[in-house]
Structures are given as C-alpha cells and as structure tokens.
Amino acid sequence: MKIDNIEVGQVLLFGEGEQQQSVTVTKAEKGWVETVNEEGVANKVRAKQLRLEAEATEDGEEEKIKLNMSGQLRKYREEKGYISRKCYSGKKSADNGDNVADFLNGFTPIQVAQIARIAINTAAQSDNECPDLLEKYGHLNPGQIRMNSGNRIRAAMKRGDVTLDNVKDAALDVGGKAIEATEEEESA
Numbered sequence: 001m002k003i004d005n006i007e008v009g010q011v012l013l014f015g016e017g018e019q020q021q022s023v024t025v026t027k028a029e030k031g032w033v034e035t036v037n038e039e040g041v042a043n044k045v046r047a048k049q050l051r052l053e054a055e056a057t058e059d060g061e062e063e064k065i066k067l068n069m070s071g072q073l074r075k076y077r078e079e080k081g082y083i084s085r086k087c088y089s090g091k092k093s094a095d096n097g098d099n100v101a102d103f104l105n106g107f108t109p110i111q112v113a114q115i116a117r118i119a120i121n122t123a124a125q126s127d128n129e130c131p132d133l134l135e136k137y138g139h140l141n142p143g144q145i146r147m148n149s150g151n152r153i154r155a156a157m158k159r160g161d162v163t164l165d166n167v168k169d170a171a172l173d174v175g176g177k178a179i180e181a182t183e184e185e186e187s188a
Helices: 069-080 099-104 109-123 142-159 164-174 177-187
Strands: 011-014 021-029 032-037 042-046 050-052 083-086 092-095
Touching: 011 032, 099 142, 099 164, 109 142, 109 164, 142 164
Parallel strands: none
Antiparallel strands: 011 021, 011 050, 021 032, 032 042, 083 092
8 A cells, every 4th residue: 555545543454364453543654654453552564564444335345445466365265265285395285175186186296297198198089189298388387387287187177088087097107105195085
C-alpha cells in the first residue's frame, strides 16, 4: 500500500495467515507507519506491509480488493484445497491431492518423467506418442519437470488414453522406494 493512501485513524490489516491482525494507524510518514493493534501494542512497519480490510457493502457482500502476490497465492491454495506434503527430497511441497498426486508422491522428477513417458506410450495410439520428457523439459528446474510430467499424465487420463493402473505399471518398470511404500499403504 502506498503511504499517500494511508490516513491517521484508518484500520488496516497487517501480517499473513494466522498472524494477520487489524491495526489502527497513529502516524504515517516517509514510508513508515506507526500502528496500534486491538490489544494496544504499538508497532512501526513499512507501508507496503499493510492492506485494506474488506468492507461490507450495502447488500452484505465483501468488496473485491486486489491482493498482493502472497495474498493471491494464499487465497488460491485455500480455495483449491492444496495439501502440504514432504517431497522426495524431504522439502515442503504442495499438491492438489488427486489420485495421481497421491501415487506420484515420493518419486523423483526423473522417475515421474520416465513414468509419464512409459505410461503414455504404452497406452496411447501411435499418433499420440509421448517424447522423452527429460529431453523435452531438460532446460527446466526439477520441480517444473515433475509438475509438467504429472500434468501430462493427468491430461492423458482425462482424454481416456491412460488409467491409473497404466501409471502404476509404468512405475513398476521405473522402480524406486516410492512404489513399495505405496503398495504397503494400499494393503493397510
């Protein structure tokens, strides 16, 4: 938010997620804003860290307010129900939680690209043959390779060219620890 748009006494939002709180502006100058939260605690923050609160209109609906990038991403994750998981490397990741994401959880990007190529080529007609995805997506980072390969599988499933069983068979050809863990989960 720009300092020119902030007035003393204005109620704004500060913070993200569970730490988000309403604050009242007590002073604003040179890009800095002094605020007081509902508990009376004073704080000095940058103007760009503050956002407008959604105000109710006459019919009770909230006005649409343009969100910053992190706010837009948070809103999308909450609406779409993304699931947080640990990926093959142990780092935090998020996916849409569908059956493809559940099955591919734990596979490396290289394995997912190989699974996609094998599953699509095995089940597809000769005119829909899948190229070597590692060659095609080699210029991308590992997360993008994995995401694009997974999306190729989803698209083939949506067209009806591939089933989840085809993907599981392809995973058996590729091998890896994730297959054993998935089979143990299914039998439990």
